[in-house]
Amino acid sequence: MLDALNVSGLSPWMQLCCFLLTGGAGGFLRHLLSEGGLILPSIKKVNGKKLLRLGFLTSMLIGAGVGAAVDQNLAMAFSSGISGPYILEKLGQRALNGKKK
Secondary structure, X not given: OHHHHOOOOOOHHHHHHHHHHHHHHHHHHHHHHHHOOOOOOEEEEEOOEXXXXXXXXXXXXXXXXXXXXXXXXXXXXXXXXXXXXXXXHHXXXXXXXXXXX
16 A cells, blocks of 8 residues: 555656645645535625635645645645645734734
8 A cells, every 4th residue: 555655656747746636635625624615716806806715726726735845755745735724824824913922
């Protein structure tokens, strides 16, 4: 089973694609479990301006980026894809609220 998680025999581009897809899948699962479903992309009006909200795609994009950055194995990319969006969300909330702890 561990051999299936090893992508070292693939070309670097294929490895990157595997890490991106696996991290994105982790982000998708994180969004699905935390929100109780999928929040679809939408356009909202805020102060007279249109704002694009990406919904579950945001978690997938962040998960894919973190999964590719970790670059260890597919299991690590998947678990990082789950935790990456959560960590960035909490850091963003702290920054907006002005908390330093």
